[in-house]
Amino acid sequence: MRTKVVATLGPGSSNVETITKMVQNGVRILRLNFSHSDAESFKPVIAMIRQVEKELSIPLTIMGDLCGPKIRVGVIENAPLDIDSRAYVYLGLPDVADKAKDLPFIPLDQPELLQGLEDGMEVSLSDGMLQFFVTETLEKDRLYKLQAQNAGLLASKKGITFPGKHIALPAFTEKDKVDLAGCIEIGVDAIAMSFVQTAQDVQDVLDAMNKHGVVLPIIAKIERQNAVENIESILELASGIMVARGDLGLECKLSTVPVIQKKLIRAARHAQKPVIVATQMMLSMVKNPIPTRAEANDVANAIMDGADCCMLSEETAIGAYPAEAVGYIKEIAEGTEPYYLERIKGPYKPADELVSNPVKYLSYSACLLAQDIDSPAIICHSSSGSSARIVCSRRPAQPVYCLTPDKSVPAYLNFFWGISPIITESKLTNHRDRLVEFLEANDKFEKGEGYILVSGQPTPGQTMPKTNEVKLYYK
Incomplete structure (x- = not known):
């Protein structure tokens, strides 16, 4: 899987x-x-x-x-209330409740949430079960009249959202x-x-x-x-x-x-x-x-x-x-x-970009090569996991194994589709040699098959470690 x-x-x-x-x-x-x-x-x-x-x-x-941030309304008097479709309620700061006695009042003690609320905006309550529109601004940023768009139960301490509005929290x-x-x-x-x-x-x-x-x-x-x-x-x-x-x-x-x-x-x-x-x-x-x-x-x-x-x-x-x-x-x-892989018809080609991205194209090439020879696996070596992450973004049909000496890297690689992270404790300094050592010692990988090795051993003119080598290796 x-x-x-x-x-x-x-x-x-x-x-x-x-x-x-x-x-x-x-x-x-x-x-x-x-x-x-x-x-x-x-x-x-x-x-x-x-x-x-x-x-x-x-x-x-x-x-x-x-x-x-937990955004919830306060205590509503006589709650829970049955709200009919098209019924009106007030929404405002607790200190203006005395100005809204003729209709149910919904207190909200976070002033920043009401800032910028305008007529026609949506308000959702009770985890989306009650939908309202603002029909009248009685006091800007402090008190509003809302009309229900559907019937439902209005209770205290329930979540409130303002769809499409920036929440200043x-x-x-x-x-x-x-x-x-x-x-x-x-x-x-x-x-x-x-x-x-x-x-x-x-x-x-x-x-x-x-x-x-x-x-x-x-x-x-x-x-x-x-x-x-x-x-x-x-x-x-x-x-x-x-x-x-x-x-x-x-x-x-x-x-x-x-x-x-x-x-x-x-x-x-x-x-x-x-x-x-x-x-x-x-x-x-x-x-x-x-x-x-x-x-x-x-x-x-x-x-x-x-x-x-x-x-x-x-x-x-x-x-x-x-x-x-x-x-x-x-x-x-x-x-x-299997159907997903069949439908995309091979690894994703990198999108046309304004800047050169040789690492992404090398990773794409590794996936194409694996597809062409029907390789059982793509095996990467990466100190940060970057090589494997870019390979998996191309969605190859082959499982991707990533060897890394950093014990913190597998925790992040676990989020990525198709990657199996492996901690390597090899004493070899060359990344490609570590991959070969792992491949030859692991009975999971059958002999006579071609495997794609991806690594990023820094070269003298390379200022930062990046994927720079793709190798076809027959075990």
């Missing part, structure tokens, strides 16, 4: 037996959700993951998911700063950042990491319209992205989310960055032992869109069948990937 699986740990899966089964079924990334916990509470879980990693000899990645909150420090302390391998809107949000986390003397991969969760619009600049700084379709479906019209997913996946692949597709992929398996047909199709379509990873949330955190849910993704992936 080339597609990687991200599994969220929770009460239903935080034990060695379940983690082991999930890893055997294809999980390579374990997600820790910091929305309801802190670093100290995750220490026992991390010990379990490291135990499984050692027992199975499979590098695993622990991803801490920072919760970001930092994505990196004070709680996130504490949790980031905790993640670094307990040995988390990567960070997922919630509610990213601009590249500056990612830079804020990078700056905080630098103060701790550590730089971990950052996965920017794309769940705001602004993030979709700024995706290219976000990808320049982020290590990868997550298509977080739950909140994205509240920010954007639900009918547009499938196309947005495809565009985000394509943008990430062009940037040689991994992309995770998340939210409700196997949601029915929280209670049921098999997924629905629609869920199976959803997973398959994400794979055919070119996603690197599929993520499970409630399915593995609180579900009754966590290992089985992962198993179904594995089964679907193994059935879908």
